[in-house]
Amino acid sequence: MLDGAVRKRLDPILNRLGAALATRGLGADAITICGLCLGLAAAVLIARHYYLAGAALILLSRLCDGLDGAVARATRKTDFGGFLDIVLDFAFYGAIPLAFIVADPAMNGLAGGLLLFAFYVNGSSFLAFAVIAEKRALSTEIRGAKSLYFTTGLAEATETIAFFLAACLLPAWFPPLAVIFAAVCLYTALSRIVLARLTFRDGQ
Template structure:
């Protein structure tokens, strides 16, 4: 919901850093793979109850996730890079709630519900993107991307805010997880209505 509005603020410094890394010969795919280390590290820390460390590693992961796109824009966007970046994103999105589910038995059911909602959100996003590209649709609302990004209520910024809240108040994980799962399901409904409007023949 807020991703497109945040792009004008975060893109200039990220693009500058991306150009610098590109000049150093560091590729976007290397940055993407490097980002998996703090993502999985955050999950391990959270599962062990080290929520502050998990929060720090989540922030590091998200910075690297922003940098890989900036490096790609500087050196050239590739289809494989887009695939790898999207896959790495969903490794992160799944690993964090799984970790909270492992951290406490009270968290197990809410974590499963959240992961299920992520799965549906992911399906709606990727299928929409595939059909939109086949129909020749384009958008730059989320910056230059290798795949079509459809807007939704629950996007990257909202997910990160939820994960940060979970780490700051881990005892409230069930409430935060259920609330965000509802937002994800609302996003699926919103995107489905948008798909019906965009893809139904007149």
């Protein structure tokens, strides 16, 4: 929901940084992989109860997630780059809730499991919509030029990162925060199903 407003502010900065990195020969795929490594390191720190350090690495990881696209735009976008970006993003999004479960299984296990379920459902609705949209030659640049069809929703990247940071700042509040955000993710998936029903009607 907030990604559009955030992108308007950040994209000009990221594009300048991406162009500068591209001139130095740094590739988009390398930045994507670096972002995942930072995200996994954040998960390890969170699992070991270093929540503030984990939050810092989450921010650095997502900076890489913005920079890889900027570098790709400054050089050449590839299908593999788009594929790698989305797969490693999903790996990051799964690693952080898992880290909170590992940090305190008794307190966070059920809520964390519910959140991972909601991420799974929401992610599958996003990818399934993109597959059918590609089949029907649909396109959108509502979130900028992407390698696959992006549908918006109540729970997008900005909201997810805000939730992760809030959980790091208030780790004792992870269970209620996770349940609330799981509900938001499931609502987003449901709204995407409704959108698919309206968009993919046979004969239209």
